[in-house]
Amino acid sequence: MLKPLPREFYLRDTTEVAKDLLGKVIARKYKNTFLTGKIVEVEAYIGSHDPACHAFNKTKGRCEVMYLIGGTAYVYFVYGNHYCFNVVTGKEGEGNAVLIRAVEPLKGLKFIKSVRGRDKSIYDLTNGPGKFCEAFQINLRDNGKDLVNDKSFFISLNNLPGYSKQVIMQSVRIGINKGKEFPYRFFILNNPFVSKHKLNETAVKI
């Protein structure tokens, strides 16, 4: 039985949480289907100084959930088509989050294929923030959920074999126009489920 990460995990520096989330398992029970995936790519968004962060110089509206306590889910809708899933980090009132950009599907592949497309390559099912949300059926109903206490939606405390040996890469973030200079994107080296992007080649080991 998988146990959720405790609150303390999320109450730390946002980039530290982002890096430590790589390799962890996100678990979700959706209509009697059990879905799990290994997190392979993330990005940090930090309210205090990061103009790309939805909570930068704002406290009301969409970003209000980002000011809740670390471990809260922040989900928003973009481009008229896609949802993006984030985990709030830090103490209440800080306004930070980590975007989950890509996962490696583990359990529930049959269900994921049924919603993403049966003919798609396994590598094209969850290798992007919008794709992951569609695969795991994450939407605005999940916005504000507490991943520490929710039994059917959480990130697991138990690490997979090899967690401590994985090599982490760092680069600037994808798809933003402000805050481009901050190297807040992290992903697992040589994992084929990381989103395809030219930035993968220029990333550095950390």
Next chain:
DNA sequence: GACAAGATTAGCT
């Protein structure tokens, strides 16, 4: 109210 931008994706060329 109106309007532009957006933490993307799929489908072409």
Next chain:
DNA sequence: GCTAATCTTGTCT
């Protein structure tokens, strides 16, 4: 590599 699709949110009037 390029671009249309599509709609919520934020910003301004």
